Amino acid sequence: MDVHDTAGTVDEALVARLRAEAEPEEFKRLLALARRDTPAARDALAAELTAPARPLWARELAACTLGRAGDRRAFETLVFLLNHRDPPRGAAAARALLRLGDPRTARAAVALAENELRTSYALHPVRLLAALRAPSSVPTLIRVLDRLLAGPAHHWPVARACVEGLGALGDRRARLVLLAARERPELRAAANEALLRL
Structure with a gap:
């Protein structure tokens, strides 16, 4: 894992991995929000972190995108993902946490x-x-x-x-x-x- 990844607010390796497990239309909607990088889009992604019954892939996409954008609302979800049993989730969370810069x-x-x-x-x-x-x-x-x-x-x-x-x-x-x-x-x-x- 290269935790020093610094390109963009959307982790393209993450996108490729999550696409395979996500529901296509819902994935398309969330990916559009992630690529938008506006305050309104970030608010919508932050809502994914606390909405009930959201799938893990949706929370991961939202948290990693927010983390890479420096939005501290992602912190708790990223810490959960950092210690996940699935190594790619931990790697993506580490990259996002490094970019987040939360003390x-x-x-x-x-x-x-x-x-x-x-x-x-x-x-x-x-x-x-x-x-x-x-x-x-x-x-x-x-x-x-x-x-x-x-x-x-x-x-x-x-x-x-x-x-x-x-x-x-x-x-x-x-x-x-x-x-x-x-x-x-x-x-x-x-x-x-x-x-x-x-």
Whole structure:
């Protein structure tokens, strides 16, 4: 996932994915609103987030579009999607949250990344923390990686994302945990590269 996507207020990868699961006429209506990028269109999309019995694809399209437009009404829905069991939903939410620039984002990403009951869904919160470069990013990634290295369930994709994020952040506080990660064959190459970037 490239959380640094910056093009437009409509995520075209999201559009292509949601088109396959959406009801065609309703999708066409919401996509037209998303492409309009006016205050009235954003109000209509925000209404989708709280309207009863709306399908998940409609909420996702509305929230990601609003997030990319900098509309903070999307925040709660985007945080829900960030930790969704479906990885493409988490990736789209991370891209939108990065664009949104809400000061609550880092705190929410920390909570999701550190939730031991949801570790298998923490890949996108971890990647978002690295992209945010918040004061909490390095300490959180160190804690999560340390726990994954010690625990019985290592969740290698999440652990690798922690290693890569720590390398990208280049903070020397990560040295000890990266040295420990280097001892794991699954993480050795990524850890060596991260250590070189400190």
